[in-house]
Amino acid sequence: MFDLFHRKRKAADRALAAYQRELIDTHYREVDTMYTKMRMWRHDYRNHIQTLKALAANDDLAGIRDYLDKLDHELIVLDSPIKSGNAMADAILSSKMALAESRGINVHVDAHIPIKLRMSELDLCCILGNLFDNAIEANAGLPPSERMIRVYMDMKGSQLYVSFTNATAAGKQRKEHGRFHTTKRGKDHGFGLLHIDEIVEAAGGYLSRNSEDGAFTTELLLPQE
Template sequence: MSFFNKKIDSRIDAYQRELIETHYQEVENMYKKMRGWRHDYKNHIQMMKVLAAEGDLQGISKYLDELDTDLNTVDTVIKTGNAMADAILNSKISLAQSRDIHVEADAHIPVKLNISELDLCCIIGNLFDNAIEASMELPPKERIIRVYMDMKGTQLYISFTNFTAGKKLKKQGKIFSTTKGEGHGFGLVRMDAIVDRLGGFLSRNSEDGAFTTEILLPQG
């Protein structure tokens, strides 16, 4: 292996480690919020008992509305059947929502995957990060990411679609051109390498107004 290739591999590995660390930090932050809400559960119950004892039905109703809003910010929105996929998807959905990006997700993984958690994290994390970055170029009301995951026979199918700033992207080799930094390119290289190593199929398609990435990973 040439010095240049070794340097590239080293930088890709460094990017991968940074990516995984970021994902786990996002997951940990989400779980901290959930633990915080649970910690306050008894206090919430006590407060409603006080309001009930005072006959303050309006106060109870208002308090319940506030709790409902608070719970929606920490509740797990996706349950695929795979713990790692749940962790990554929910942390990324939370991140997207904090940036005024609407996410439509339909994800089901009813079987045990033979793909490693590390590889799954890299693939889903890169797809979501790319979609979030592209969505930020649009006005808040136009920011939409669509995620679909399910089994197609013995293959795991993953599809990510995000809307773009109204122009078709140009391909440079196997990938599309980007205005993002160097790390973004390493992320794509790493993801493509994982799909190739697993004997999978990857397709990227840029049509006016939308960008879609589709992946098939054999699981049989």
Template sequence: MGLLKRLRERRLNRELAAYRVELLDTHYHEVEHMYRRMRVWRHDWRNHIQTMKVLATDGDLAKLRDYLDTLDDELTRLDTPVKTGNTMADAILNSKMSLAAERGIDVRVDAHIPVKLDIPDLDLCSIIGNLFDNAIEASAGLPEGRRMIRVYMAMKRSMLYLSFTNTASEGKQPKVAGRFRTTKRMAGHGLGLAHVDEIVRRLDGWVDRNSEDGAFTTEILLPQG
């Protein structure tokens, strides 16, 4: 029995390692895509200025106003609305918010990290990215008017507190072997929650999940200093 348990643990560790690599690669490409769009826009800025100069010289104020409105809309889409004080958290939160918006999900983030964290950037990226991915997946399957994600991050004394709440299908989500299961499947297994749990455990943190009718919440506390 002991041998079987060790073999299962080794298999789970291998699956988590492969999942971690795939997850980080996915997050990297999402963030890179967001910043690539911003670099392209900055590269085109000189052309935008020249175009506006021509419209101003011609006295075509109506077209100039329309052009400025278009640029303003584009800047709004490219701007990073969340500025937590932590570069890694900003990158992953804003990239995930962009993905959620494309799926018609109402996302609201209230995140403030005024101190330098002891948490490794890769662990922070994995926790936020995983929780956001699960929230997007759960909300995306609902009617558009019901899709919602709420994120809260702040320091609670010497602890970093994270809370993710998303709408979910009707009914309380059941537990399997004492834990909730993500519906996400990578390499045939739902490893998202297990990966978050592994990081929180390694960092001596605390995690709690709660499934109520139509909503799912994950809360995490991570000690700092």
């Protein structure tokens, strides 16, 4: 009996480790993609200047205006809509926000991270990415007018306060053995929530989840370095 339990525990640990690696790789790619786009635009900066100079030399005012309009649109697309003070958090929040909006979810993010946290930036991104993924998943099945995600991050005393609230089609959820369980199914079932719990606990933070009819909220307090 002990050997069977031990084997199951090891299998679960391997599955969790594999999920964490996959999650980290996904978040890294999302952040790296945004930085790559920004570096490409900076690389092209000199070419843009040369083009504008050429248009100016030909007194082509209409051409200059048209070119500047195109550059302005490109910057709007590339620029992160989130400016929390933490570049990696901005990248993951912006990426997930765009994903949620593409699925017809009304998203509002108000994020300020003025301190360096006790946890690594990668762990912070794992938390934010997981919370956003769960919130997006919870909105599935709701009519567009009811889809909603609200994110708030700012200081509360000496700690960073994080709040994620999302609409959900699941109704009020009940705890099992003191824990809420994700409604997702498959090989990654429950690993996201477990990963968040482990990161917050290791950093000496605080986590609370609350389920009401039509809404689910996760609140965290994360200590500074």
